[in-house]
Amino acid sequence: MNILFMAYGTPYQRHEIEPYYTDIRRGRAPTKELLQELEERYHLIGRSPLNEITFAQAVRLEAALNATLPLYPQLLQASPGARVRGPARVYHGTKHWHPLIREAVEAMAEDGVRQAVGIIAAPHYSARSTAEYQQKVQEALAELGNPFEIRYVEEYFDHPGYIQAVSTRVGEQRWRLVEPSKALFLFTAHSIPERAAQDGRYPGQIRSTAELVAQRLGLEHWDTAWQSAGRTPEPWIGPDINQKLEEVAAQGYKEVVVTAVGFPSDHLEVYFDLDYEAQNTAQKLGLRLLRTRSLNADPDYIEVLREVVARKWAEFC
Structure with missing residues (x-):
C-alpha cells in the first residue's frame, strides 16, 4: 500500500517567507507591503508548527496502517533482518514548500510504486484547494512518464470518526462556558473566491460538518463563518x-466557541486569524471567545485517515 499524504506547507525561517509567498502567488513575487504583512503575522504567532504536525500525521498514519495490515503477504524465504518495513509506505509532500509534492512523487517513482492513494490533510473538497493538489500530482506524473496510477480520497467531511473527533473537542469547550445554552458555536473554514464556490459543494460540506457536530452535541445555537480570505480584487465567500x-x-451573545473545522492542524491561519485577530475583535466587543483544540496528529484523527485511505486502496483489488 502506497500513500501520498499532502499538506499545504509553511516556511521554517524568515528568509524563506518570500519564496514561499511567491510560490503561493504562482510565481508572482509579493509586493513589499504584502510581504511585510505576512512576515508580521509570523512574527506575532512566533512560528507555525504545520510542517512538524503534518510530518507526524504521515508517520503515524504509516504506523497505523502497518499495525492493521498483514505484515507478510507472502511466506518469507529468508530472515528479513533486524528491522522490517511493513507493507504500507506513506510519502509526505507539500503544496508550497519542501518536501514539495513533486519531490514526493519523484521518490515514489524511484521506489518503483505502481499504485497509490492520494489524500490531502483537509476533510472538505474545494476546487480552489483539492483540485490544485491533484493537478500538481498529475503534472509531476506526466513529467516522469506516468510511472504509477493514483486514486484520490477527495473528502471525508461526514465521516463518523471525524465528526466524533470534532465533537469531542467542541464538548471540551462547552464545559468552560458560563451559560452553554446561551452561547453560540461557530464553525470556520478557509474562504475561497466566490467563483470557485458556485457549485455549492465546498460551503455545503462545511455546513454539513457543522450540522452533524451540532446534532451530536445537541447545540442550540450554531452557525458557520469564514477566515483567511486572500488578498485579491475578486470577492471571497x-x-x-x-x-x-x-x-x-x-444579537446579544456573550460567549462564542469557534471551531476551525476546515483546518485539522494548528498553523498560521489558526493562530493568527482566530487566536490573535478574532480574539482581539471579541475583546473589543465584550465577547468571551473560546477556540477548540485542533485534531493535529491525535490518535482519533489518525484512525479516520487510516480508514479512508484503506477503503480507497481496496478499489485497486
Missing part, C-alpha cells in the same frame, strides 16, 4: 469571522 463576531455581539 463570507461572512468573515470578525464580521460574524460583530453580528453576534449585536
